[in-house]
Amino acid sequence: MRDVAVxxxxxxxxxxxxxxxSEVEMLxxxxxxxxxxxxxxxxxxxxxxxxxxxxxxxxxxxFTMALDGVGAWPPISESHVEMDGAWALYEAWVKLLxxxxxxxxxxxYGKSSPGSVRDVLTRQLDPYYVAPLWPDAxxxxxxxxxxxxxxxxxxxQALAEIAARSRAAAVTHPHAQLRGEVPMxxxxxxxxxxxxxxxxxxxxxxxxxxxxxxxxxxxxxxxWIRGLDHRIEAHALGVRDLxxxxxxxxxxxxxxxxxxxxxxxxxxxxxxxxxxxxxxxFTSQEVVLRRALRLDAPDSTVCVNPSGGALAANPxxxxxxxxxxxxxxxxxxxxxxxxxxxATSGPCLQHNLVAVLEGx
Amino acid sequence: xxxxxxxxxxxxxxxxVAARRDVxxxxxxxxxxxxxxxxxxxxxxxxxxxxIGKAPDFFEGVMMPExxxxxxxxxxxxxxxxxxxxxxxxxxxxxxxxxxVAARVHRTVLTLAFEKQSExxxxxxxxxxxxFQQPLLAGAGGFFAPHVRAYMRxxxxxxxxxxxxxxxxxxxxxxxxxxxxxxHDITLEKVQASPMLWDPIRYSETCxxxxxxxxxxxxxxxGAARAPYPAAWVHGGAMRSEPTLFAGKDFVSPQAGxxxxxDVYRQAGITAPRRQIDAVEMYVxxxxxxxxxxxxxxxxxxxxxxxxxxxxxxELDGDLPVNPSGGVLSTNPxxxxxxxxxxxxxxxxxxxAGDHQVDGARRAxxxxxxxxxxxxxxWLVGADxxxx
Numbered sequence: 166m167r168d169v170a171v172x173x174x175x176x177x178x179x180x181x182x183x184x185x186x187s188e189v190e191m192l193x194x195x196x197x198x199x200x201x202x203x204x205x206x207x208x209x210x211x212x213x214x215x216x217x218x219x220x221x222x223x224x225x226x227x228f229t230m231a232l233d234g235v236g237a238w239p240p241i242s243e244s245h246v247e248m249d250g251a252w253a254l255y256e257a258w259v260k261l262l263x264x265x266x267x268x269x270x271x272x273x274y275g276k277s278s279p280g281s282v283r284d285v286l287t288r289q290l291d292p293y294y295v296a297p298l299w300p301d302a303x304x305x306x307x308x309x310x311x312x313x314x315x316x317x318x319x320x321x322q323a324l325a326e327i328a329a330r331s332r333a334a335a336v337t338h339p340h341a342q343l344r345g346e347v348p349m350x351x352x353x354x355x356x357x358x359x360x361x362x363x364x365x366x367x368x369x370x371x372x373x374x375x376x377x378x379x380x381x382x383x384x385x386x387x388x389w390i391r392g393l394d395h396r397i398e399a400h401a402l403g404v405r406d407l408x409x410x411x412x413x414x415x416x417x418x419x420x421x422x423x424x425x426x427x428x429x430x431x432x433x434x435x436x437x438x439x440x441x442x443x444x445x446x447f448t449s450q451e452v453v454l455r456r457a458l459r460l461d462a463p464d465s466t467v468c469v470n471p472s473g474g475a476l477a478a479n480p481x482x483x484x485x486x487x488x489x490x491x492x493x494x495x496x497x498x499x500x501x502x503x504x505x506x507x508a509t510s511g512p513c514l515q516h517n518l519v520a521v522l523e524g525x
Numbered sequence: 526x527x528x529x530x531x532x533x534x535x536x537x538x539x540x541x542v543a544a545r546r547d548v549x550x551x552x553x554x555x556x557x558x559x560x561x562x563x564x565x566x567x568x569x570x571x572x573x574x575x576x577i578g579k580a581p582d583f584f585e586g587v588m589m590p591e592x593x594x595x596x597x598x599x600x601x602x603x604x605x606x607x608x609x610x611x612x613x614x615x616x617x618x619x620x621x622x623x624x625x626v627a628a629r630v631h632r633t634v635l636t637l638a639f640e641k642q643s644e645x646x647x648x649x650x651x652x653x654x655x656x657f658q659q660p661l662l663a664g665a666g667g668f669f670a671p672h673v674r675a676y677m678r679x680x681x682x683x684x685x686x687x688x689x690x691x692x693x694x695x696x697x698x699x700x701x702x703x704x705x706x707x708x709h710d711i712t713l714e715k716v717q718a719s720p721m722l723w724d725p726i727r728y729s730e731t732c733x734x735x736x737x738x739x740x741x742x743x744x745x746x747x748g749a750a751r752a753p754y755p756a757a758w759v760h761g762g763a764m765r766s767e768p769t770l771f772a773g774k775d776f777v778s779p780q781a782g783x784x785x786x787x788d789v790y791r792q793a794g795i796t797a798p799r800r801q802i803d804a805v806e807m808y809v810x811x812x813x814x815x816x817x818x819x820x821x822x823x824x825x826x827x828x829x830x831x832x833x834x835x836x837x838x839x840e841l842d843g844d845l846p847v848n849p850s851g852g853v854l855s856t857n858p859x860x861x862x863x864x865x866x867x868x869x870x871x872x873x874x875x876x877x878a879g880d881h882q883v884d885g886a887r888r889a890x891x892x893x894x895x896x897x898x899x900x901x902x903x904w905l906v907g908a909d910x911x912x913x
Contacts, residue, residue: 243764243765400594
């Protein structure tokens with residue numbers, strides 16, 4: 166299989182309300198940033214792929230406006246997924262694997278501020294039996310959290326520690342929205358308190374991918390994608406064990422997260438990475454992902470969410486891509502040698518993607 | 526490392542109609558997927574990944590419906606992708622799926638596109654007022670009519686050409702059991718007498734609103750060798766995009782469409798499209814787009830496309846049959862319309878198009894476009910496996 170790497174990553178500041186900027190205005194500086202990092206011009210990019218949601222934008226074909234920010238002239242080879250940008254990266258990775266492209270620009274963005282994102286996300290649910298009841302994302306995450314507590318797998322104190330650790334990690338993060346000491350607050354939907362929930366905000370992110378020697382030419386230390394896989398689960402919450410995430414585990418296995426890299430020693434119990442960027446918008450979902458990925462195995466020394474994760478910044482549709490970008494950036498600056506990045510979509514972690522990234 | 530050749534071994538469609546009130550969204554897509562599996566004589570367990578596409582989520586009121594449809598499409602435990610590239614999405618979705626096989630990430634992929642337009646109203650779904658942006662004006666027809674008028678001015682095409690396209694496509698649809706419109710009493714006079722909707726586009730020169738789904742099974746060489754019926758081989762595929770509005774944009778013959786076709790022809794070794802391609806399924810939502818795309822795709826010189834239509838070249842028994850299935854003018858589940866073009870092209874070279882089969886079709890082009898004539902996706906399929 167062809168070697169493909171992340172060679173640049175950029176993101177906007179994540180803010181509660183970006184009313185003064187359009188999606189294009191939010192995105193353009195980020196696109197300029199990643200192109201400048203590689204020295205590439207827009208016309209040098211062989212393939213462009215983005216992820217966004219019309220439901221957040223409140224209009225059909227919202228991605229066509231963002232395309233203006235890319236400057237698609239002369240015409241470009243381009244695609245779009247109505248999914249988190251992590252899946253746009255997946256499509257671009259496949260394109261590079263075919264050999265039809267050497268470089269790809271991936272971007273995603275989301276503005277939650279114009280509407281009520283809790284209500285908007287209910288439109289993802291089964292339109293006949295569940296969506297008419299308007300159960301929102303916090304309520305569904307609370308069901309999951311309660312299931313974990315009932316199973317003795319976590320407690321409110323442990324959840325609060327996840328929140329505190331994440332926001333402490335984000336103190337030095339220049340783009341984070343929620344950082345430092347954040348009170349756990351009142352229960353929003355029991356057992357989840359406001360502190361267990363992600364900030365609501367707007368933001369954008371972009372990644373440049375490149376293959377083989379092109380990647381080596383564009384950056385000193387490419388973050389090579391050693392494995393990339395994603396799996397979806399059943400939609401009906403009633404048929405799922407909400408305390409587990411078999412799709413995450415399967416995707417991680419397929420991405421080679423548990424395989425020993427050449428020349429490494431280990432038991433193979435925990436994933437063979439030093440860093441994990443997990444897309445867990447709610448504290449309780451980190452518990453589920455840690456279990457699925459065996460991050461708490463006795464010999465595990467994995468550093469989880471050094472960026473602060475989704476609890477520090479959660480621009481819906483971009484949060485997953487940012488996990489891959491944060492993991493790659495850590496490799497690029499020499500702070501990690503091998504990292505796992507995870508992205509999720511759908512209620513209660515229904516759909517999960519895992520990437521294994523490695524420096525040379 | 527060369528790409529793995531990609532074969533279409535299964536095609537399935539629903540009977541497209543105005544409103545499928547008897548099935549849910551899940552029921553609709555499952556019906557098409559099941560038919561594609563049957564055509565390939567495969568089961569759900571043989572599918573490694575699922576790639577779906579549809580036009581804006583507002584058309585059904587379900588955000589990111591791949592989540593809800595995972596069960597119905599047998600995707601649980603598998604990778605599932607959802608593509609959205611406006612009207613070209615059905616084609617783009619097939620190309621994303623084909624790349625999974627070409628890159629050897631997966632061996633056998635189910636790809637499907639759908640729209641259940643009866644769940645809402647597409648015209649007004651497209652016309653939401655957005656601050657500081659030009660309104661689309663009552664759906665797609667209001668947007669495209671001035672560009673049709675520009676084509677007529679530029680080429681001197683007579684007013685009669687649009688009606689000829691509609692008359693041909695609606696007659697072709699009578700030979701296609703899946704087509705939405707089956708107007709058994711259609712006459713050219715009826716098309717010409719139909720009300721003017723968006724001048725110069727008449728009611729009968731406009732696509733219907735349909736509920737429908739289209740599915741294909743794509744596989745590698747090994748999978749094709751096991752297939753019960755002849756495969757359609759992908760000889761070339763490409764997507765191109767350009768901005769919606771900019772100074773110098775040619776709405777009549779967009780550069781992105783020309784570039785996309787050129788890329789596909791280069792991959793497929795096509796140097797004389799008119800002579801080398803036996804059938805075309807092109808995205809013609811308003812009748813005049815047939816002559817316009819004939820020029821854009823290189824089947825006619827600039828300004829000459831309407832002459833092919835007028836002289837009967839694009840008829841089912843003509844020299845270059847266009848939309849033997851009846852096309853978008855007879856069937857328009859928006860998000861699926863592009864994939865239906867791709868699938869119908871595959872049916873032609875597989876020799877499985879039934880009564881609308883073009884005799885001896887060996888190479889066929891599937892074409893889709895969307896947005897403000899800015900998103901293009903195309904593939905060229907052949908009866909023979911591509912040269913290694």
